[in-house]
Amino acid sequence: MSATSKARAALAVATAAGGVGVAVGYGGRSLLKRQAAAARRLIGKPLGEEALDADRVYKKRYGGRPVELLVLGDSIAAGLGAEVPGDTFGARLAKHVARSTERPVRLRTGARVGAESSMLAGQVEALPATYAADVAVIVVGGNDVTHRVPVADSARHLQEAVEALSARGTRVVVGTCPDLGALRPVPQPLRSLGSRASRQLAAAQRAAAIRAGAWAVSLADVVGPFFITNPDEMFSLDRFHPSAAGYKRTAKAVLPSVLAALGEVDAVPFGHHAPSVELVETPPVEPVETSVRPHLRAMPDVGHDDWGIDDQVDGTGFDRREA
Secondary structure (H helix, E strand, O other): OHHHHHHHHHHHHHHHOOOHHHHHHHHHHHHHHHHHHHHHHOOOOOOOOOOOOOOOEEEEHHHHOOEEEEEEEOOOHHHHOOHHHHHHHHHHHHHHHHHHOOOOEEEEEEEOOOOOOHHHHHHOOOOOOOOOOEEEEEEEEEEHHOOOOHHHHHHHHHHHHHHHHHHHOEEEEEEOOHHHHHHHOOOOOOOHHHHHHHHHHHHHHHHHHHHHOOOOOHHHHHOOEEEEEEHHHHOOOOOOOEHHHHHHHHHHHHHHHHHOHHHOOOOOOOOEEEEOOOOOOOOHHHHHHHHHHHHHHOOOOOOOOOOOOOOOOOOEEHHHHHH
């Protein structure tokens, strides 16, 4: 890993979090560079770069027309880290939906490891022209944070994907960006900066999803505490992507909004936001970016890449070269 890559790694999170002005002088930048390099050594790539294929019909014994379930997004949605197909996020969710509705569920996964929000359009376009799922679940955002994608751009891409699916007659549920502060292998202060940036994006995603007519699930609220308090159980071998238990817990956490989107339930619990919920204003992204630009101009050009950690962080990518 080159010095330039390490510098890009650190600055990516610091800038996205809006903390450059106070956290990154020469010494602070050097610290973050070392932390990014250390995290890369700890993580490696033990899971590979391809998620397991879990697409099939679940619980056929119920009979009748299957519920069509579509899953789009990044590595969490794809299920990277599961050791068997039945433990992926999509498979776990399909089984939960089948048991709750007493109907079989046909899973289709369009999610890809390393995807950013801008890639959702391609995932939708790759679907057959006549395909219309009963419900689609989108989980995306971590790559946007680590690749320094402006929050407004990420939210816009998400909203456009929701609108494109809605035009097909599909109800949509969005799982907002997980809290990157739960990632123990990432040291402080890099972890805190990632946490701040991911929560800012999650708030913007929630507003965009609701505005487009989707249900939004705040993953940091409904499932994040389990990953923080039980990391050995919830995370897989790389300590970044969910384990089988982590995917089971995440799928169960998303389920109430999926059932609401299917018309099976009327109310949703804490952390779930129906389309009719009053919008929460998107955090003031532009003022944050404006405030850090003078500091960036005072620094050497270190590029606009990422943490230098490949697609291994809690189901979301860190290396643009593999996006």
